Amino acid sequence: MSATRNSQPQPAERVGAAPKGPPQKGDEGPGFQQLFHAWLESHRASLVDSLRRLARQPIGSFFTCLVMAIALSLPMGLSLLLNNVERLAGSWQRAAQISLYLHMETGETEGQRLRDEIAGMLDVAEAEWINRERALAEFQQDSGLGQALKELPDNPLPGVILVTPAEIDRAKLEALRTRLAELPGVQQAQLDLVWVERLGAILKLGERFIFGLTLLLVLALLLVIGNTIRLHIENRRNEIEVIKLVGGTDGYVRRPFLYMGALYGVGAGLLSWLVLAYGLHWLNDAVTRLAGLYGSDFALTGVPVGDGFSLLLGAVLLGYIGAWLAVARHLSELAPR
Template identity: 65%
Template sequence: MSEPKQPDIAKPAAAARPPARGAKRDSLGWREQWRAYGRSHKASLFDSLGRLRAQPISTLLTCLVMGIALSLPMGMGLLLDSLEKLGGSWQRAAQISVFLELRLPEQQSAELHTRISGLAHVADAQLISREQALAEFQAQSGLGEALKELPENPLPALIVVTPQEVERAALEALLSELQALPGVEQAQLDLGWVERLAAMLQLGQRFVFGIALLLIAGLLLVVGNTIRLSIEGRRQEIEVIKLVGGTDGYVRRPFLYIGVLYGVGAGVISWALLALGLSWLNDAVVRLAGLYQSDFQLIGVPLEEGFLLLLGAILLGYCGAWLAVGRHLSELEAQVQ
């Protein structure tokens, strides 16, 4: 298939005649130029579609390779979000246990609970009375009968504080502030667990980011190599176009459309693979979570992230084609001269 003929927009027909109305002539000239520019882009698009349609197997394989490579980092990111949801929120992992004085009256305990709930860095605070604490301890420890023999309840009231921030410095400051409140016997926080959780999540995020960078580089190479082969197959045609005065933009345009079309196909395939894969995996996850009396399920592909995936695939295809065409145009320019 030959390259579509680009309309001559450098010399509008109106330029050969003296203008009767200068402003109107200029307006019509620009309008015709934009129409010619649009027709040129339309011809390049349909020419690219025709070339891809003429090689369906090669086109499908390229889109599959790109789609699979795109689906891997995004799929791992969605699984990471689901695991974070399964493990509980960061705020829950960083809960501070505030033990009140054993002889503190209930009214003062309630007032202290209200005061702690109003602190700036506290997201939530739950008051557990001495009776509730004893009942929970009896149920979980298996020492219910032995505890009944005690003359009085040995457990103090407790306020479970959920912080708004989970950074170490903010947690230590909040812990010190809670410890200094009147009526507080002791405030405890397992900072080691918070740091371990933060380190694991950060490791997962960095791993996903590194994999994404490697796969993006691989996709650029795949697109660039595919476009390079297409350029090599049309080398003589491009040389003729350059000899007769064809611009770099005219030569580059159909290859850029090919890269964009590859990106569209890869984005659709990647979106479909993620949706099907997560749905298939979610059935087993739901059954496993049901055995532990949990309603946990995997997060699907949100609509916004799906469109971002499609847009990213298009940009990758465009950038890969641009880099490949730019390099080979420079080589052809040197050979033509």
């Protein structure tokens, strides 16, 4: 009777239950490394799938990238041409130089000292001293009155200090001119404010035109990439519905199209860079020939590397944003029927 009682299971134990012990390692969820590897594998598969789908339609993909490249090239090309024109003019600051005419008795030493004092001011970018002899030589060369000026008994021109301001602003330039006119040794301070105002108006007009054109072309690019991605979505509608039917998330469905938009941006950015480089090189031949007729060695500069990478990054962002907007708009319509 005692043996029978001992052979029966205890009340605290369940017949057939596994023995109690510490949890096994296999019972834990996937670790961070596994999750990260799965995330990378999912992105790699989406990128490869997007590349394959674009490669299946090489002509259509190329022309989409070409349309985007042309739209990107217009504002960047105008900006580069504006920079080259600015370099041709010397600089916009030099166009607003203040001419300080010194007293006739001012010598070389005093003129150099005054130039150094002016160059150290905060509102001054550069100061150049021109003595009386150099001023007379330059006037003889530029005016064509060399023989007539040689008949004069004395040099009628005073020493001049050309002051280049650090910033083009009417109020600041007027304040700087007044301060320079009060310096000892300065007989007259001259500034062409009308030219400065015209120059500022031209600059603002050019900047606003380029900014407005950039906005319009950015909107056009978003429409182009959005319409292209929409066509890809329609071609894969049945596939997407099946993916969502078996539990695919919106992020999983969206990812290949985002990569596709970014790839369109990469192709458009590279094509735009090439178009700008070739266009400036082609235009540079005519520019150098024209500049040579005027005795100048001016030549157009190419696309700076920094601007080229900025163009490429901007194209990728536009492609990504356009694809995201297109997918976000149509994702709610892709529910399984």
